Amino acid sequence: MRLDGKVCLVTGGASGIGRATCELFAREGAVLAIADKNGEAAAQTADRCGALGAQAFSIEVDVGDAAGVRRMIDETVARYDRLDVLVNNAGYGIPGSVVETGEDDWNALMAVNVNGVFLACKHAIPLMAKRGGGVIVNVASVVASVGIRNRAAYCASKGAVAALTRAMALDHVDDGIRINAVAPGTIESPYFDAILSSSRDTEATRRGLRERQAMRRMGRPEEVALGIAYLASDESSFCTGTILTIDGGMTAQ
Numbered sequence: 303m304r305l306d307g308k309v310c311l312v313t314g315g316a317s318g319i320g321r322a323t324c325e326l327f328a329r330e331g332a333v334l335a336i337a338d339k340n341g342e343a344a345a346q347t348a349d350r351c352g353a354l355g356a357q358a359f360s361i362e363v364d365v366g367d368a369a370g371v372r373r374m375i376d377e378t379v380a381r382y383d384r385l386d387v388l389v390n391n392a393g394y395g396i397p398g399s400v401v402e403t404g405e406d407d408w409n410a411l412m413a414v415n416v417n418g419v420f421l422a423c424k425h426a427i428p429l430m431a432k433r434g435g436g437v438i439v440n441v442a443s444v445v446a447s448v449g450i451r452n453r454a455a456y457c458a459s460k461g462a463v464a465a466l467t468r469a470m471a472l473d474h475v476d477d478g479i480r481i482n483a484v485a486p487g488t489i490e491s492p493y494f495d496a497i498l499s500s501s502r503d504t505e506a507t508r509r510g511l512r513e514r515q516a517m518r519r520m521g522r523p524e525e526v527a528l529g530i531a532y533l534a535s536d537e538s539s540f541c542t543g544t545i546l547t548i549d550g551g552m553t554a555q
């Protein structure tokens with residue numbers, strides 16, 4: 303029980319890496335607030351966590367909306383009286399080079415992938431500091447440190463998440479707050495179902511995504527969740543400002 307009794311808020315908890323994280327946290331004894339713009343699916347995750355024996359509730363929220371993020375933190379504290387662990391996982395990608403990316407699409411993606419992390423941390427950190435500490439885990443990506451084609455806005459957003467993680471870790475080390483990130487490689491989540499279903503040759507696209515990893519396979523959401531749980535728990539007590547790569551050797555090549 304690595305998270306026994308810890309109040310944990312996970313954004314994007316309705317699907318993929320977020321859902322796997324909630325379920326692992328539930329098995330590790332966490333008390334959960336599960337936030338997602340898809341309220342119905344978030345409620346399903348909460349039910350699954352409940353079936354695993356955890357106390358859990360869901361919050362429907364768009365983390366790109368400042369008032370919504372404030373409400374998300376307030377609802378968590380109103381329900382559980384404190385916040386021990388924040389996992390900023392909600393995010394998405396769009397295809398396109400800089401030239402092809404529309405300004406509105408750029409701004410919308412930054413609002414979720416970057417502002418969402420900034421705002422949640424902005425409201426969570428003072429609460430954690432007041433209670434003597436806490437833990438934040440952000441979900442960045444390997445594209446924070448290596449470029450990939452046709453994902454300019456997404457790469458920029460994840461670079462910002464990694465840089466913000468390091469900056470916040472230094473600013474709040476004396477508050478007893480550890481702030482780290484995971485950098486996943488290619489993970490087989492519903493996010494990729496959309497990419498595959500929109501590609502002309504699904505099998506060739508799937509093969510290409512697999513071949514990017516030295517391990518020649520895509521990762522599973524559960525494999526990322528294990529890294530998030532490590533960073534969220536006291537096992538990582540000497541880690542702050544760390545970006546933990548979980549990528550099947552993609553960036554070792």
Ligand code: NAI
Nearest residue numbers: 314316317318319339364365392393443486488489491493
């Ligand atoms: P997913 O699409 O399966 O899950 C993302 C969840 O975030 C969904 O439940 C979605 O409704 C929610 N979400 C999206 N925008 C939101 C918003 N504005 N407000 C609240 N919730 C919102 O995707 P996946 O793969 O599980 O991604 C989770 C995180 O991991 C994302 O930040 C993604 O960028 C990151 N990541 C994913 C990788 C992959 O290969 N799947 C690789 C590296 C990073």
